[in-house]
Amino acid sequence: MKNQYLIAIDLDGTLLRNDKTISDRTKNAVQQISKQGHIVCISTGRPFRLSQQYYEELGLTTPIININGGHVHYPNNPQFSGHYHYISAEIAQSVFDLAENQFVVKNILMETKQKIFIRHEFCSVFNLRSSSDQIHFNFEKKHLSEGPASILIHVGEVEFDSIMGVLKQHFDNHCTFYSWGAPHYVIELNPIGTNKAIGLKKVADHFQIPRHRIIALGDSSNDYEMIQYAGIGVAMGNGLEEIKLMANEVTLNNEEDGVAIFLEKMFPIR
Numbered sequence: 001m002k003n004q005y006l007i008a009i010d011l012d013g014t015l016l017r018n019d020k021t022i023s024d025r026t027k028n029a030v031q032q033i034s035k036q037g038h039i040v041c042i043s044t045g046r047p048f049r050l051s052q053q054y055y056e057e058l059g060l061t062t063p064i065i066n067i068n069g070g071h072v073h074y075p076n077n078p079q080f081s082g083h084y085h086y087i088s089a090e091i092a093q094s095v096f097d098l099a100e101n102q103f104v105v106k107n108i109l110m111e112t113k114q115k116i117f118i119r120h121e122f123c124s125v126f127n128l129r130s131s132s133d134q135i136h137f138n139f140e141k142k143h144l145s146e147g148p149a150s151i152l153i154h155v156g157e158v159e160f161d162s163i164m165g166v167l168k169q170h171f172d173n174h175c176t177f178y179s180w181g182a183p184h185y186v187i188e189l190n191p192i193g194t195n196k197a198i199g200l201k202k203v204a205d206h207f208q209i210p211r212h213r214i215i216a217l218g219d220s221s222n223d224y225e226m227i228q229y230a231g232i233g234v235a236m237g238n239g240l241e242e243i244k245l246m247a248n249e250v251t252l253n254n255e256e257d258g259v260a261i262f263l264e265k266m267f268p269i270r
Helices: 011-015 024-035 052-057 089-102 160-171 196-207 221-229 241-246 258-266
Strands: 006-009 039-042 064-066 071-073 107-111 116-118 135-137 150-154 175-179 186-191 214-218 232-235
Touching: 006 011, 006 196, 011 214, 011 258, 024 039, 024 258, 039 064, 039 196, 064 196, 071 196, 089 107, 089 150, 089 160, 160 175, 160 186, 175 221, 196 214, 196 221, 214 221, 214 258, 221 232, 221 241, 232 241
Parallel strands: 006 039, 006 214, 116 135, 214 232
Antiparallel strands: 064 071, 107 116, 107 150, 150 186, 175 186
């Protein structure tokens, strides 16, 4: 179609309300612009196992950007040349050693393409909707023979800054760092150079969509690069101030159908 747009939308704090559901208005807006021929692409820090339900709920048949750009793929389309980045097993083992021996951490999760490793079985923070044979509790360093796509370290609020500082000091050349922030203080490590903008460019190149017809909507630090890269970067009203200052536009928050309101303004929807 002429003037086809690529619209990349973050999940948590953006497409999803605080109860992790999609409003009827937002769902309708996404489905209507998809029918118009535009490409809607979920772009999230979540792995596919925790975003697939929303992909299917919206009826999407497009590529999806997972793990902050570390996993770019096109479900049910093997012709798409995606990618899957991971942290080396050696670095993952070193992170494990540091977290276990120098810090007081609540839990550690490392996720490879096929398996999920949880250090301690009690894990209220990490969402584990997955088959039991994929999850390995009480793992040890020796089990990390395959490099993970992401490492999540749950820490206390007081220790958060100091632990983040030490981890960056040791692994800044090997990992990209993100933080979840309140109420869950989680430090996330992804492969070096991973960000949503890289994944977004991969999708845009596949459909030959120029940068000025790329729209990105997000709210948090892991959305910064893709909002900056997009021709039209949109920050949520509930987003970080640094995201709002950098974005081209600011819409209402995720509880007020901010995504739908922007899309309805940008694309006439019946």
